[in-house]
Amino acid sequence: MSGDRNRRKEILLALASVFFALAFLIHGCGGGGGDGGSSGPFQITFSLDDTFQVPHGDNTIHIAVVRSSDNVVVDGGFGTVSATLNPSFTFVSGAVMDRGIDYELHYWIDSNIGGGTLGVCDPKAIDHQWSIEFLSVTNDKVGTVSHNPAITEDVCSTFTLDLEPDPTNNWYVTTPNSTLSKFNTVNFVVTFSNGEAADMVFSSSPQFQLWSVPSVINPPVVINSEPSGNVAPGGFLSYDVTVTVSGLPATETQLAIRPVEDNLYGTLAPSQVPLVSESITIF
Numbered sequence: 001m002s003g004d005r006n007r008r009k010e011i012l013l014a015l016a017s018v019f020f021a022l023a024f025l026i027h028g029c030g031g032g033g034g035d036g037g038s039s040g041p042f043q044i045t046f047s048l049d050d051t052f053q054v055p056h057g058d059n060t061i062h063i064a065v066v067r068s069s070d071n072v073v074v075d076g077g078f079g080t081v082s083a084t085l086n087p088s089f090t091f092v093s094g095a096v097m098d099r100g101i102d103y104e105l106h107y108w109i110d111s112n113i114g115g116g117t118l119g120v121c122d123p124k125a126i127d128h129q130w131s132i133e134f135l136s137v138t139n140d141k142v143g144t145v146s147h148n149p150a151i152t153e154d155v156c157s158t159f160t161l162d163l164e165p166d167p168t169n170n171w172y173v174t175t176p177n178s179t180l181s182k183f184n185t186v187n188f189v190v191t192f193s194n195g196e197a198a199d200m201v202f203s204s205s206p207q208f209q210l211w212s213v214p215s216v217i218n219p220p221v222v223i224n225s226e227p228s229g230n231v232a233p234g235g236f237l238s239y240d241v242t243v244t245v246s247g248l249p250a251t252e253t254q255l256a257i258r259p260v261e262d263n264l265y266g267t268l269a270p271s272q273v274p275l276v277s278e279s280i281t282i283f
Contacts, residue, residue: 038139040137041098042095046105047143049146050085052109052147053083053085055113056109057081060078060081061079062109066158072178073178075182104133107155113127124152128152132145159283161174161255170258171267172256172257172270188278189278193236196264201262202228202230207260209267210241211255212245212252213252213254219245222244223240
């Protein structure tokens with residue numbers, strides 16, 4: 001019996017997700033009987049109605065337009081859900097969706113229902129979050145959605161980045177590529193290990209280099225914590241750094257970072273400081 005109940009629940013959730021997306025599909029813009037006369041690219045106009053006011057009024061919302069094939073964020077934004085206005089929030093993307101390509105709209109609200117951490121994308125029961133799918137886009141999408149916690153989906157991974165060595169193995173870069181200026185900040189909480197045979201010395205600040213790719217721009221940085229003193233071979237170098245990316249040109253799609261020490265090595269390549277852990281969040 002429990003299996004039947006679970007199956008019925010899955011069917012109901014699937015149907016609810018379809019109806020949720022219909023708010024956009026029936027409002028597709030463009031000529032040609034809804035197929036759109038334009039070759040693109042297309043944009044999204046996305047609104048929350050007044051049912052978001054009570055549960056999420058004055059909460060911060062984060063949004064990303066994601067290309068489904070490779071999970072690349074092609075546009076995004078953030079703002080505040082209004083406790084009084086209808087619509088309670090509206091996001092208008094750039095013309096970023098190419099014709100015939102699948103996209104998704106991911107968004108989460110920093111609601112911290114029953115717990116959670118402000119500024120962190122917590123699980124969907126704590127920070128409500130949703131996903132809307134647009135298959136084979138042929139026109140602009142315009143729609144308004146109502147609050148429905150029954151069909152939340154985990155999208156926190158969309159708002160995180162990974163680190164990997166760049167092709168020359170001289171520094172680390174964030175992946176996947178994202179238009180960084182569509183967001184406000186990127187927070188790095190990363191730990192490396194000393195992979196050399198001698199102590200590394202950290203006596204000045206900043207103890208790292210950070211720049212945007214491809215134009216090598218140094219964005220504003222707030223150092224929350226960084227290494228200090230000597231780190232023995234096998235020891236850890238930990239950083240907590242917040243980078244403001246909203247002022248970067250639209251050309252910038254990655255951040256590069258490498259530690260710097262003050263004794264024998266200077267700038268440190270990935271082979272010298274292997275990555276131990278990472279938590280890189282875009283807001």
